[in-house]
Amino acid sequence: MRILLVEDEKALSAAVCKVLRQEKYEVDPAYTGPDGLDRAELGIYDAVILDVMLPEMDGFTVLRRLRQGGSKIPVLMLTARSSLEDRVRGLDSGADYYLPKPFQMAELLACLRAITRRGDSAPQMELSFAGVSLDAGSAKLRCEATGQEVKLGAKEYQLMELFLRNPKQIIPKELITERVWGMDSEAEYNNLEVYVSFLRKKLAFIGAAVKLKATRGLGYALEEDA
Numbered sequence: 001m002r003i004l005l006v007e008d009e010k011a012l013s014a015a016v017c018k019v020l021r022q023e024k025y026e027v028d029p030a031y032t033g034p035d036g037l038d039r040a041e042l043g044i045y046d047a048v049i050l051d052v053m054l055p056e057m058d059g060f061t062v063l064r065r066l067r068q069g070g071s072k073i074p075v076l077m078l079t080a081r082s083s084l085e086d087r088v089r090g091l092d093s094g095a096d097y098y099l100p101k102p103f104q105m106a107e108l109l110a111c112l113r114a115i116t117r118r119g120d121s122a123p124q125m126e127l128s129f130a131g132v133s134l135d136a137g138s139a140k141l142r143c144e145a146t147g148q149e150v151k152l153g154a155k156e157y158q159l160m161e162l163f164l165r166n167p168k169q170i171i172p173k174e175l176i177t178e179r180v181w182g183m184d185s186e187a188e189y190n191n192l193e194v195y196v197s198f199l200r201k202k203l204a205f206i207g208a209a210v211k212l213k214a215t216r217g218l219g220y221a222l223e224e225d226a
């Protein structure tokens with residue numbers, strides 16, 4: 001498996017390269033946005049680890065151009081900031097996963113395994129948060145503590161997937177609507193609210209210790225139920 005690492009901090013880049021090589025990945029470093037984009041477009045990599053703050057072209061722009069060019073390569077974004085704005089921009093630009101700095105190498109490896117496991121033909125990746133998991137194959141939402149599970153409808157699945165990929169972050173209503181119903185959709189926000197209420201009922205049904213917290217005027221966040 002061949003990984004492209006786009007990170008301008010030389011010490012961090014060297015440390016990540018070393019760990020990835022120990023784990024038997026092949027890894028090539030790039031240190032600027034344009035160089036990263038050029039290499040990513042070669043089509044020889046299985047995944048890209050992409051920093052946000054880069055010289056000449058930031059990570060968001062690199063990712064957006066890569067996606068505009070039709071590349072579906074899995075991208076793990078690194079960000080020093082865990083601000084809402086950054087995360088929304090990352091989601092919008094087409095990132096598969098977000099890892100805020102500073103991170104543990106074990107976390108980085110786990111994220112990398114998660115995004116590269118997902119194949120085009122057989123997406124078997126399981127997303128989970130706080131003991132709640134969603135299986136891509138069966139579309140079943142499961143609570144580990146109770147062993148209960150429930151099948152989700154297509155829109156419910158897309159919604160839950162979005163929340164599980166971005167736990168503990170407020171995801172704006174506009175972004176959710178655009179992601180699940182599409183940009184040209186007639187879907188109103190109350191449609192979203194209806195589906196959120198379906199999901200809440202299903203989460204309660206399986207005994208999940210998580211909640212979909214609404215923040216007035218902003219959006220929803222998947223949180224652990226204290």
Ligand code: CA
Binds near residue numbers: 052053
């Ligand atoms: Ca940087």
